[in-house]
Amino acid sequence: MTHGALFFAVFLACAVEAVEATTIVLAAGTAREWRSTTIGLIAALVVLAGIVAVLGPAISSVPLRGLRLVVGALLLIFGLQWLRKAILRASGFKALHNEDQIFADEVAAATAAPHERRGFVTDWYAFTLSFKGVLLEGLEVVFIALTFGTNDHNVGLAAIAAAAAVLVIGGAGFAVRAPLARVPENAMKFVVGVMLTGFGAFWGAEGAGADWPGNDAALPIVVAVVALFSLGLVATMRRSAAIEPVRREMTMAADR
Amino acid sequence: MTAVVARLRSFALFWYDFVIGDDWRIAVGVVAALGITYGVSRTSVPAWWILPVAVVLLLPLSLWRVARAARSASRSSRDATL
Numbered sequence: 001m002t003h004g005a006l007f008f009a010v011f012l013a014c015a016v017e018a019v020e021a022t023t024i025v026l027a028a029g030t031a032r033e034w035r036s037t038t039i040g041l042i043a044a045l046v047v048l049a050g051i052v053a054v055l056g057p058a059i060s061s062v063p064l065r066g067l068r069l070v071v072g073a074l075l076l077i078f079g080l081q082w083l084r085k086a087i088l089r090a091s092g093f094k095a096l097h098n099e100d101q102i103f104a105d106e107v108a109a110a111t112a113a114p115h116e117r118r119g120f121v122t123d124w125y126a127f128t129l130s131f132k133g134v135l136l137e138g139l140e141v142v143f144i145a146l147t148f149g150t151n152d153h154n155v156g157l158a159a160i161a162a163a164a165a166v167l168v169i170g171g172a173g174f175a176v177r178a179p180l181a182r183v184p185e186n187a188m189k190f191v192v193g194v195m196l197t198g199f200g201a202f203w204g205a206e207g208a209g210a211d212w213p214g215n216d217a218a219l220p221i222v223v224a225v226v227a228l229f230s231l232g233l234v235a236t237m238r239r240s241a242a243i244e245p246v247r248r249e250m251t252m253a254a255d256r
Numbered sequence: 257m258t259a260v261v262a263r264l265r266s267f268a269l270f271w272y273d274f275v276i277g278d279d280w281r282i283a284v285g286v287v288a289a290l291g292i293t294y295g296v297s298r299t300s301v302p303a304w305w306i307l308p309v310a311v312v313l314l315l316p317l318s319l320w321r322v323a324r325a326a327r328s329a330s331r332s333s334r335d336a337t338l
């Protein structure tokens with residue numbers, strides 16, 4: 001994989017997760033209080049740094065073939081789940097991911113929750129909302145950066161891409177103090193799903209002992225084939241979603 | 257004891273949701289396809305095509321299940337309205 005492709009793949013995947021984490025942190029800070037929210041954010045970042053410190057060297061010491069087998073399997077499962085949701089959203093079978101709506105829901109829930117002080121955290125709800133949101137979204141960022149970086153022998157570049165995504169998205173969110181609803185999150189999730197599935201299939205097959213025709217040159221072809229196939233599925237599912245109401249009307253007319 | 261079991265349960269559920277997600281069949285299919293790839297790679301037959309074929313089979317099957325459930329829910333709600 002080229003440095004550019006590694007940077008792009010990790011940056012895009014981490015940017016999607018950062019958008020979601022930023023929405024949660026902004027909701028907690030806006031509806032509750034910023035001090036406890038910031039403590040929750042920092043605490044989650046410390047835990048994530050600890051996970052990287054433990055997992056990074058551990059993953060790097062695993063033989064490449066075994067690593068590619070496990071990572072390929074996980075990326076393929078993640079990628080297919082992301083693609084599945086993205087195709088369902090794009091074809092109308094599932095509601096689009098709407099950061100404005102998620103922000104409004106989080107703010108409503110946060111406003112209604114009671115205040116509780118624990119130790120030096122003045123608002124426990126704001127702390128846990130921020131901590132859990134950043135930790136859960138951050139776990140995926142850590143997983144993607146570590147696996148992509150280790151597989152390509154360039155953890156440093158993957159870490160820079162992940163940090164850049166978090167800084168750009170987090171910075172933009174705090175600059176506008178509003179959810180980043182204009183970020184084309186659904187399209188980004190589709191692209192990330194395609195990349196995770198393509199990389200997962202490529203590395204998984206190599207890890208299981210298969211040899212790709214053309215070696216690394218096969219990777220962009222696999223990603224392109226997954227992208228085209230997924231776009232075809234979106235078109236098919238859209239037709240199915242459009243036909244369904246017509247069929248429903250016809251059935252109702254026949255019943256009458 | 258009950259609190260410990262509840263915490264362990266929620267910890268396991270978190271990892272199940274994080275790794276497996278909404279459709280466990282995808283995870284089972286991927287693991288099976290990797291196993292077949294390993295088996296075939298031990299022979300003289302090329303094995304690189306097995307995972308792409310698995311993607312081509314697993315993704316539409318999972319989507320088809322959702323579409324079928326949506327249709328059946330839509331029919332049920334129509335029947336209830338009529």
